[in-house]
Amino acid sequence: MSGGRSSIRVLNVAEKPSVAKSVATILSGNQGLRVRDGRSRYNRIFEFPYTINGQSTNMLVTSVTGHLMELEFEDRFRKWHSCDPAQLFQAPVRKFVPSDKLDIKKTLEEEARRCQWLVLWLDCDREGENIAFEVVQVCTAVNPHLTVRRAHFSALIDSNPHFSEQALIDIHEAAQNLVPPNKFFADAVDARQEIDLRIGASFTRFQTMLLRDAFVIDAGNDERNLVLSYGPCQFPTLGFVVERYWEVQSHEPEEFWVINCSHKSDEGISTFNWMRGHLFDYTCTVVIYEMCVQEPTATVTNVRKQEKLKYPPHPLNTIELEKRASRYFRMSSEHTMKVAEDLYQAGFISYPRTETDSFSQRTNLHVGAAIVEEQQGHPVWGSYAQRLLDPGAGIWRNPSNGGHDDKAHPPIHPTKFSAGERSWSQDHLKNYLDVYCFESWGGSLIPSYVLGQQFVPTSLTLDSGVTRPPPLLSEADLLSCMDKEGIGTDATMHDHIKKLLDRFYATKDANTRFSPTNLGEALVMGYDDMGYQLWKPYLRAVMERDMKAVSEGAKSKDEVLETCLHQMKSCFLDLYDQYAYYSMWKPTTVVSYVFWAVGNLGDKARLNKVKLLQAMEIFFERSNRPAGEEQHTSREVIRPCGLCQESNMVLKQNRDGNFMVGCLGYPQCRNVVWLPGSVSEAAVTTNICNSCTPGPVYLIQFKFRRLEIPPDYNASHLGCIGGCDEILKQLIEICGTGNRTSARGRVPTASSGSAQQSNSRQGACIYCHQGGHSSTDCPSQFSGHLGARSRGRNVQQSDESTISCDICGAPCALRTANTANNRGRKFYSCQSQECNFFVWEDSLNNRSVGRSGQRSTMRASASNSRQGSDRGRGGRGAARGAGVTFVSATGDPVSGRRCFVCGDPSHFANNCPNRGN
DNA sequence: GCAAGGTC
Numbered sequence: 001m002s003g004g005r006s007s008i009r010v011l012n013v014a015e016k017p018s019v020a021k022s023v024a025t026i027l028s029g030n031q032g033l034r035v036r037d038g039r040s041r042y043n044r045i046f047e048f049p050y051t052i053n054g055q056s057t058n059m060l061v062t063s064v065t066g067h068l069m070e071l072e073f074e075d076r077f078r079k080w081h082s083c084d085p086a087q088l089f090q091a092p093v094r095k096f097v098p099s100d101k102l103d104i105k106k107t108l109e110e111e112a113r114r115c116q117w118l119v120l121w122l123d124c125d126r127e128g129e130n131i132a133f134e135v136v137q138v139c140t141a142v143n144p145h146l147t148v149r150r151a152h153f154s155a156l157i158d159s160n161p162h163f164s165e166q167a168l169i170d171i172h173e174a175a176q177n178l179v180p181p182n183k184f185f186a187d188a189v190d191a192r193q194e195i196d197l198r199i200g201a202s203f204t205r206f207q208t209m210l211l212r213d214a215f216v217i218d219a220g221n222d223e224r225n226l227v228l229s230y231g232p233c234q235f236p237t238l239g240f241v242v243e244r245y246w247e248v249q250s251h252e253p254e255e256f257w258v259i260n261c262s263h264k265s266d267e268g269i270s271t272f273n274w275m276r277g278h279l280f281d282y283t284c285t286v287v288i289y290e291m292c293v294q295e296p297t298a299t300v301t302n303v304r305k306q307e308k309l310k311y312p313p314h315p316l317n318t319i320e321l322e323k324r325a326s327r328y329f330r331m332s333s334e335h336t337m338k339v340a341e342d343l344y345q346a347g348f349i350s351y352p353r354t355e356t357d358s359f360s361q362r363t364n365l366h367v368g369a370a371i372v373e374e375q376q377g378h379p380v381w382g383s384y385a386q387r388l389l390d391p392g393a394g395i396w397r398n399p400s401n402g403g404h405d406d407k408a409h410p411p412i413h414p415t416k417f418s419a420g421e422r423s424w425s426q427d428h429l430k431n432y433l434d435v436y437c438f439e440s441w442g443g444s445l446i447p448s449y450v451l452g453q454q455f456v457p458t459s460l461t462l463d464s465g466v467t468r469p470p471p472l473l474s475e476a477d478l479l480s481c482m483d484k485e486g487i488g489t490d491a492t493m494h495d496h497i498k499k500l501l502d503r504f505y506a507t508k509d510a511n512t513r514f515s516p517t518n519l520g521e522a523l524v525m526g527y528d529d530m531g532y533q534l535w536k537p538y539l540r541a542v543m544e545r546d547m548k549a550v551s552e553g554a555k556s557k558d559e560v561l562e563t564c565l566h567q568m569k570s571c572f573l574d575l576y577d578q579y580a581y582y583s584m585w586k587p588t589t590v591v592s593y594v595f596w597a598v599g600n601l602g603d604k605a606r607l608n609k610v611k612l613l614q615a616m617e618i619f620f621e622r623s624n625r626p627a628g629e630e631q632h633t634s635r636e637v638i639r640p641c642g643l644c645q646e647s648n649m650v651l652k653q654n655r656d657g658n659f660m661v662g663c664l665g666y667p668q669c670r671n672v673v674w675l676p677g678s679v680s681e682a683a684v685t686t687n688i689c690n691s692c693t694p695g696p697v698y699l700i701q702f703k704f705r706r707l708e709i710p711p712d713y714n715a716s717h718l719g720c721i722g723g724c725d726e727i728l729k730q731l732i733e734i735c736g737t738g739n740r741t742s743a744r745g746r747v748p749t750a751s752s753g754s755a756q757q758s759n760s761r762q763g764a765c766i767y768c769h770q771g772g773h774s775s776t777d778c779p780s781q782f783s784g785h786l787g788a789r790s791r792g793r794n795v796q797q798s799d800e801s802t803i804s805c806d807i808c809g810a811p812c813a814l815r816t817a818n819t820a821n822n823r824g825r826k827f828y829s830c831q832s833q834e835c836n837f838f839v840w841e842d843s844l845n846n847r848s849v850g851r852s853g854q855r856s857t858m859r860a861s862a863s864n865s866r867q868g869s870d871r872g873r874g875g876r877g878a879a880r881g882a883g884v885t886f887v888s889a890t891g892d893p894v895s896g897r898r899c900f901v902c903g904d905p906s907h908f909a910n911n912c913p914n915r916g917n
Numbered sequence: 918g919c920a921a922g923g924t925c
Binding site: 015016017040041042043064065066067068071078079080085088123127128130131189192193195196197198199200201202203204205208225226227229230231232233234341353488489491492495496 | 921
């Protein structure tokens with residue numbers, strides 16, 4: 001930029017009105033500042049004289065409101081039925097200013113025409129840089145001679161009128177050190193936008209049209225308007241919910257044993273924890289417990305005093321605000337942000353969308369600080385604010401540092417005093433400490449001990465408990481998961497959560513805990529079974545890495561777009577194939593897509609599995625919409641069904657990869673021919689068997705797994721399922737079929753899944769919750785209950801139940817344990833997490849079990865000082881002699897315990913004379 | 918009617 005005598009006009013554009021106002025106020029020093037309206041009611045224009053590097057200028061400062069432009073497909077691709085969804089991976093897109101931003105665009109155009117320079121004051125992050133280029137595009141279109149520059153500022157400026165010294169310095173420095181805008185940053189966002197659009201639109205259109213018409217999905221009033229959206233943020237968010245739900249569902253309670261000890265003295269009660277925590281082996285625990293009872297005098301071997309500090313929370317950022325509002329007020333994150341926005345707009349709090357959780361060292365909170373001073377008149381915490389500011393009180397301490405700083409905004413804090421406004425709802429009245437009554441100090445008094453001190457425990461008990469499943473994800477948990485995995489931004493996370501509810505993918509209970517709906521679970525299950533990670537956070541993580549590479553210039557935008565979209569298109573086409581294969585259920589409106597897919601993908605299409613549809617089948621009934629047979633490609637049909645004589649039989653592959661030929665009339669007609677378990681591939685040919693009837697019966701080209709068939713059989717075989725094929729019959733006899741024999745559980749296909757996740761999902765059928773088979777092979781599905789599936793899985797379970805929960809009275813589900821100690825053992829358990837009721841099926845005759853923590857609890861009846869007097873004579877003798885050393889929690893004597901080494905009931909294993917023999 | 922990201 002060259003200097004000059006005449007004053008030049010500079011158009012300054014900020015990302016939001018509040019920043020425009022701050023920049024104008026600071027640069028003008030409030031001298032000669034004029035304000036006028038622009039065409040947009042929110043985005044005013046500030047004018048004042050200013051000197052940049054010796055050049056006198058006439059500054060105009062205005063703003064946009066976030067992104068000025070949107071990315072969309074060209075018009076001819078925008079209607080849902082305008083094209084094959086697969087085309088959306090390469091359909092032309094354009095960036096344009098949407099109608100609600102046209103007034104801002106007009107203001108920019110009008111002002112840009114009359115200016116020589118354009119200075120961009122967008123937020124200094126990638127999105128800000130991208131918005132900067134949108135502004136540049138609009139302005140240079142009407143004035144190509146504009147000199148374009150970027151102001152880089154990190155000062156924390158917002159609606160707080162008390163600018164810090166640093167803010168003043170920063171903004172002036174930024175104005176004097178203008179730089180060119182960074183195209184790499186903007187490119188990274190362009191890439192992200194295009195990927196999100198193409199993936200989102202293609203998958204959403206496809207799965208909506210496919211599934212909504214094929215199934216009766218009971219979600220909301222107007223099923224026709226139901227949208228089954230896919231998005232790279234919303235699906236991983238749903239994934240978190242479903243994954244936790246699966247963990248809870250597949251949890252098998254396991255009994256454990258624990259020794260508890262307490263000691264009461266004049267100073268109070270101490271409770272001692274067993275260093276081993278708990279054991280799963282009853283006998284071991286009893287032996288150790290026995291030893292304790294035998295010699296109950298305890299000796300203090302170590303005394304450690306530790307000060308426990310409770311720190312005040314870090315300054316508030318958006319995610320923490322949402323979490324705390326959810327935890328303490330049960331407010332949804334979406335509602336919290338609405339209220340926060342209200343308060344921000346009215347000037348009561350600072351900008352509510354920030355990652356920052358530490359106050360800048362330069363922020364003046366203390367001496368003469370408006371932030372605290374403002375609060376001195378408050379009826380509840382006003383006196384606390386006064387004490388804080390009183391140097392004599394000495395209670396001032398600077399807020400802790402949370403370690404995050406987005407360099408754009410301070411932590412969320414009050415900016416204006418209010419004891420409550422008339423228009424405020426209860427939700428607007430949230431505030432902090434002494435003040436912060438939502439956490440307690442906790443803590444308790446315990447007696448002091450000295451090294452070597454001896455005492456006899458007041459109680460020494462052998463207790464039992466059962467392991468419990470983790471709780472369902474709360475809204476705060478969900479926000480943490482998203483934050484940790486980088487799903488969404490602080491400004492959008494609540495939107496993604498709300499979307500799950502809006503789309504009927506998940507529900508939230510009164511405790512703000514999320515469960516997937518049948519729809520949400522089916523979608524995740526379908527994608528998981530296809531082996532795709534699309535419901536996991538990795539896709540977003542990869543995208544984030546790529547964006548970083550683009551913003552650093554290490555990768556080009558086009559390169560990232562091509563790689564990512566290529567991968568996603570492969571996934572899409574695979575899904576598409578599966579759809580084509582099951583095209584008999586497709587809606588007529590998309591008939592052309594099927595022919596397109598079959599025509600392009602050939603044999604592979606027909607061999608593919610149909611995971612998404614299979615997953616949906618588990619939860620939803622088929623729709624009655626006509627499924628015209630003519631839509632079905634003839635090559636997939638094997639033969640007309642001889643049983644119902646109405647439908648065709650087609651080649652299918654079940655969840656476990658086993659092949660079968662089943663009737664399309666299912667579930668009305670259950671005619672099925674299972675094929676050998678050793679089949680690795682099966683493809684329908686155009687060859688027709690000349691002996692089997694009713695025909696035509698198309699021959700199938702089989703490939704067998706070499707190692708699974710006898711050596712004198714050919715691994716390749718052109719076979720007939722009509723009954724004439726002796727080789728096929730022999731192989732079925734030798735290898736068996738895949739019919740309901742698989743024991744595969746819902747183990748995530750992701751090899752990178754955590755061990756915990758894998759373990760948690762061992763072996764349980766998602767449908768009936770029994771072990772030993774997967775949901776597609778669930779016997780319950782074939783027992784005439786199919787119609788009940790769409791009404792929920794629990795109905796199925798209650799049908800099978802024979803006992804009710806002792807706590808809530810609800811019917812229990814019969815499950816099968818799959819733990820090392822109890823594999824295959826059946827138990828009943830309550831569906832409710834609160835009850836935690838469970839009972840072994842084989843113990844029902846002598847029903848001595850019940851709620852966790854109560855059942856089988858052993859208690860030393862002489863667990864007082866009297867016990868000590870027995871010590872010398874040997875507790876063992878006492879146990880044997882009195883016969884009531886152990887009593888159950890209900891007070892009943894516990895009998896039948898015996899030495900596990902020799903079986904003699906007169907002693908325990910640790911005292912067994914045969915031990916070590 | 919589709920995504921996610923800004924923002925009012």
